[in-house]
Amino acid sequence: MSDFDQKLTQHISGLSKEKQPERDLWRGVELGIASAQDTPSSDDASSSTVTSRQWMAIAASVCVVTVLWFAAPFAFNADESRSDGYALIDAMSMQQQQQVNSLLASYQSTPALTQDWQEQLKELDDAADVIKAALKDDPDNSALIKMLHHVYQQQIALIERVHAPKWQQI
Template sequence: MSNFDEQLARHIAELNKEKQPERDLFRGIELGIEAQKDSEANTNNQGVTPKQWMAIAASVCLVTVLWFSAPFAFKLDDPRSDNYALIDAMSTQQQQQVSSLLASYQSTPALTEDWQQQLKELDDAADAIKAALKEDPDNSALIKMLHHVYQQQIALIERVHAPKWQQI
């Protein structure tokens, strides 16, 4: 054994085996026993307090009400969610904006001949994205793609009828 181990063993042997409390502990023990008796008096045979029974009953009532009102709260006959209604509104707004742009540029000659074909291709792309959104109306990537296609449509119409070099 090393010198350190011998010194440690000697110090351990010199320690007092009984530790005396710094204050009287009986009062704390007595209060703990009384609190235990009070809580046992408020519980029934299963160990559940009346407050806990009330909480259990309230949660059962809530679940029951939600269970029976769920068919009325959610439109089960409407396969579209609220997000798809938003997509429909976005599509309607886009159609109105394209129509008004085309009406305002009706007297302005187009700079290219195939711009209507390009606009139709963008319409087809928007229709494909909307078909995918019917399956997954919460897909934010598809919503962003649809918004981008709509922006491209407006930019195409403006570029063909009012290029930047004419606006100077």
């Protein structure tokens, strides 16, 4: 241990273990108590009544919010919440139908390369209907939504392949 460390240790051990206040604290406590006693007692009663009313209002508000929180799922019809969640699927289906109709209209003058493409398109439509039926029960199922999107992509790819194969494109 160095000389500095020894001197530091001696000074630390020489310090008192308790910190003493620099002034008399009881005088401040005395003045605080005296000022509280000097106020009129009628103000004390009204301020405590307001405080208890405020607590009662807060407690009542918490009770109302709690009851509404637990009762809200039962108050609303489950079909309405399903229809709200299913709105994305309906919009997606409408957009797909518009895209398919516009593709078919644009390829109307172009002859199809195969004859059974409409049967394949019908099979994809049936698959989309099955997925949409499953989504009615669980509209937030991301796996089913991805499957529906994939079926819709296959429909568009089928129409484009049948009417404009890659070997005809430049």
